[in-house]
Amino acid sequence: MSSLHIIYASTSGHTEFTVETLAAFLREQAPDIAVEVQRAESAQPEDLKRGDALLLASGTWNTGGVEGQLNPHMYDFLVDRATNVDLGGKPVALIALGDTRYHYTARAAEHLQQFRIKHNGTQLLPPFVLVNEPYGQEEKIRAWGGKLIAALHGKKGG
Numbered sequence: 001m002s003s004l005h006i007i008y009a010s011t012s013g014h015t016e017f018t019v020e021t022l023a024a025f026l027r028e029q030a031p032d033i034a035v036e037v038q039r040a041e042s043a044q045p046e047d048l049k050r051g052d053a054l055l056l057a058s059g060t061w062n063t064g065g066v067e068g069q070l071n072p073h074m075y076d077f078l079v080d081r082a083t084n085v086d087l088g089g090k091p092v093a094l095i096a097l098g099d100t101r102y103h104y105t106a107r108a109a110e111h112l113q114q115f116r117i118k119h120n121g122t123q124l125l126p127p128f129v130l131v132n133e134p135y136g137q138e139e140k141i142r143a144w145g146g147k148l149i150a151a152l153h154g155k156k157g158g
């Protein structure tokens, strides 16, 4: 597998930092994989089909006034604009962020999984859930990045 399209939403910069750290690691460790990064605000439904594999990343927010939801920009994209997308079995990886100060910690992971299942995506590897600020957790990000590379190369991704 040779290309990965990343779509992320980030309001206070945590998911953006996580995605940037991951993308830098992938480009360094697996230059054969072409990595593209796009913000959810600028994404169109057809962008979900770009690349051999898709990575969606979002923090958890109180979108609509209830905690445990997707970031509002990811919600607008996945739930409002991409309602009719068929991923056709495309391999999908997921990153969810959250904070232990909230009861529904990192619940964005479940919303992303529901989107993948509902829209006929295949799980490329188990989601990466990052709790609390990403700063100082770079090794965790890179460790998951190593599994992602293995999965993209068709090895056991676990």
Ligand SMILES: Cc1cc2nc3c(=O)[nH]c(=O)nc-3n(C[C@H](O)[C@H](O)[C@H](O)COP(=O)(O)O)c2cc1C
Pocket (backbone or CB within 6 Å): 009, 010, 011, 012, 013, 014, 015, 016, 058, 059, 060, 061, 062, 066, 067, 068, 069, 071, 097, 098, 099, 100, 102, 103, 104, 105, 106, 107, 132, 133
């Ligand atoms: C208004 C607001 C609501 C939040 N709600 C939740 C929540 O329900 N569950 C959770 O785990 N984290 C919650 N968080 C924490 C964020 O998910 C966390 O800080 C995340 O790293 C933010 O990522 P971002 O900067 O990429 O948007 C909330 C943060 C804010 C500011």
